[in-house]
Amino acid sequence: MTNKRSIILFWALFLVPTLIMAGAAAKLLFHEQERINRSALTALTQRAESIAESIHLTVETVKDNLIRSLEGIRPEKPDQILPDWAENNPLVRNVFIFKDNLVYPVQGPASTTEERRFITRYDALFSGRVPFKAILEEKGTGLKQADLHPASEYETRNISRKQLLTLSRSAPEVRAPAESKSEALMPDQQFGPESGWLPWFFENQLHILIWVKASSSGPVYGLELELMTLMSRLVAGFPAMTDNNASLVLMDGSSQHFHRFGTMNLPGKAKPAAQIAVSPLLPHWQMAAFMDPKGMGPGNGFLILSLILVGIFIVAIFSGGLLLTRMTLRNIRDAEQKTSFVSSVSHELKTPLTSIRMYAELLLSGRIRDGAKKETYLSVIMTESERLTRLINNVLDFGRLEQGKKTYRITGFDLDTVLYQIIDAHKIRIKEKGLDIIITGIREGGCRIHSDRDALEQVILNLMDNVLKYADKGRFIKFILGKEPDGTFLFKICDDGPGIPESHKEMIFEKFYRIDNSLTAARPGSGLGLSIARKIMRDLKGDLYYEPMENTGACFTARIKDHETR
Structure with missing residues (x-):
């Protein structure tokens, strides 16, 4: 509320002087135009x-x-x-x-x-x-x-x-x-x-x-x-007039035009701006001065140019104000997102650390005699450690990506092999969520690629974590790997969960953005996974985008460029 009041106060202090200046400038310009027109009429009358x-x-x-x-x-x-x-x-x-x-x-x-x-x-x-x-x-x-x-x-x-x-x-x-x-x-x-x-x-x-x-x-x-x-x-001996916005007309006693000086087009019912008697020797003969109602001489161009300059000045001021407002709102939003991010990361770090500490203390106390329980506790410690590692890696990668300091190491490897290894390593997590694993289009040994293996593994893990967080009420998780004629690999990970609302399908790739951004959200997360994944893919000359499933669910597609392809 305080920020909104500050913005309203800023615009009030910004707009009022601007509008006053614009009004004063416009008034001065119109007065100047009137002065120029009066001067032009005076000069025309003197010439007549x-x-x-x-x-x-x-x-x-x-x-x-x-x-x-x-x-x-x-x-x-x-x-x-x-x-x-x-x-x-x-x-x-x-x-x-x-x-x-x-x-x-x-x-x-x-x-x-x-x-x-x-x-x-x-x-x-x-x-x-x-x-x-x-x-x-x-x-x-x-x-x-x-x-x-x-x-x-x-x-x-x-x-x-x-x-x-x-x-x-x-x-x-x-x-x-x-x-x-x-x-x-x-x-x-x-x-x-x-x-x-x-x-x-x-x-x-x-x-x-x-x-x-x-x-x-x-x-x-x-x-x-x-x-x-x-x-x-x-x-016939008088000099011609070259101004297209004014004319002098010699009118006879019956007000008929005898001779015209100037090229201004005179309408049939045009009224002269001034009339001067020619001579007492020629009764009722007059010299009539006609002037364009819009002005004559350089006055029109001066007014138009001045109004354009004033308009540009006002537009520039408003644009600057809008830009400042936009930057302020963005900074406010970033500050709020960073605050939420810090809170979320603190919560995310605290959760696995609490689990690791609790099970480690139980094992150290010597009270656990059952070998199966010991294996379960050690498995939990291992899983939570991996989760903690991924979270820390995301935070570190985010910092490097923001500063443009992340480096990539291109090597040759089999993409399908990497994918199978990731799926096997996380099979237990997937099964615990009650999801069936579906693998389509992956041919073992036929997906040789040159890219950064660690970066691609991080992208796949971030996408998988996203599915496991939000598609736990679905029935399956599908992995699809294909290759296009130009040598680009397409990796898709799909589910039949609740999907993503249409209004959020682009914002989910923004840093710190979460559809449910409250601290009491049922699903944990920092709002960095998809943002980091897309940034990595684009750094590697590929891309990452979202596609909704036909009925329900979500599908993320990663375009992976082979850096040895010419």
């Missing part, structure tokens, strides 16, 4: 903000350059210049001139399909439902020099933006006289009384008008920006 800012600055620069180009047109001749510009500049989708009503493009059959679509898109504006005057009042502050962003600041970012800026600066061929143009482009002057950038939504799509009113009495003229050309050329 950087791209959005770059788009805004580039669009704003394109806007400024286009307005400059429009302001350089002579106000009295826009109808001669703007159509040619629309033909040659891919950033210009349509051009228009408005003064009280739409002057260009001309409404009617003479207009092209694209011009009719343009007129339809802006019908509310050109028909007066949305007064152009209100837009002029709202937007008519003009562009101040402080609001302009020099193209040179962004021109060197990449080739696509260079091309956009070049296109936005490509002014119409016919312009105002040099001196007028020079005055108009003086750094400290405004580019005209009124100009602006007009976002216009039609059928849930964003369109952009850039307009200029050069004089208070002149017309309003300008262009419709080819937004798809602008954005397609712009996003």
Whole structure:
């Protein structure tokens, strides 16, 4: 009970800190994973903000350059210049001139399909439902020099933006006289009384008008920006993303994906982790950041590897604890078996010594006159002496076998002869137990073998003693000797006694093990005989194993190797 309490206390002191450490480690790992995910999301959001800012600055620069180009047109001749510009500049989708009503493009059959679509898109504006005057009042502050962003600041970012800026600066061929143009482009002057950038939504799509009113009495003229050309050329110049767990998506005003940065597979209903407005010049356009819910970057691998290492650490601790517990239990069991062994051996030694002393004292006293009794007493002394010798030999052999110091002397002899000699020497003991002797398969002179004779005799005697102890209520003891084709001899000793329970058939070969291990057991023994016999057989490259009889009883088989067999 004390040992069990010690083991329970050990596991309690062992498990509680281990589980606390494991829980703390897991919590720290998950917190670290969350921190990595937050850092990754922050970095992804900053990258989205950087791209959005770059788009805004580039669009704003394109806007400024286009307005400059429009302001350089002579106000009295826009109808001669703007159509040619629309033909040659891919950033210009349509051009228009408005003064009280739409002057260009001309409404009617003479207009092209694209011009009719343009007129339809802006019908509310050109028909007066949305007064152009209100837009002029709202937007008519003009562009101040402080609001302009020099193209040179962004021109060197990449080739696509260079091309956009070049296109936005490509002014119409016919312009105002040099001196007028020079005055108009003086750094400290405004580019005209009124100009602006007009976002216009039609059928849930964003369109952009850039307009200029050069004089208070002149017309309003300008262009419709080819937004798809602008954005397609712009996003093509941004570097690609290589992270498979994240993507940045440029979304238009209707939340449709216009362009995606990154290779992450986006489900149909994926929700962005963050959304950043691209530019006030592009209303409702957003840069959306998508991130794998399981994390991105090295975070997943870090968490998995860390959990594996923590798992290995915990398994190692538990394995060590189990090993220590197993060793403790084994040591406890060995200690108990050794205690039982010492008690059993003491009892075993005391019994024959008591018999020898008693009969020796009777013979020495001279009171025994009958010659037959004297022979009986001397026979008992002889038998008990042999029993004592076998017991002492077993104890000595056990010590040598445990230390690996037992040596074997290989000689040639007839195995059948040895067996007959053993049977004859112990015939009286066998008959006293009421057992019939049955010998099968032994041919005298045909069993020549090379092995250790003394060791084999000890094995046979241990097996015979085992039978005589436990099969005394049986009817026979059978000796079987045979030979296999490879030269190995099979020796079997069988009985029809109570046999051995199935659950004990392997444990009976363990040292100190006895089925009935109490000091008051009816059958004496030390629990070493079968253990020593199997160890000797295996040292001699053979084996010893147990086989149950068909109905009742036990049968032990020894495989004896001939050491001269090649």
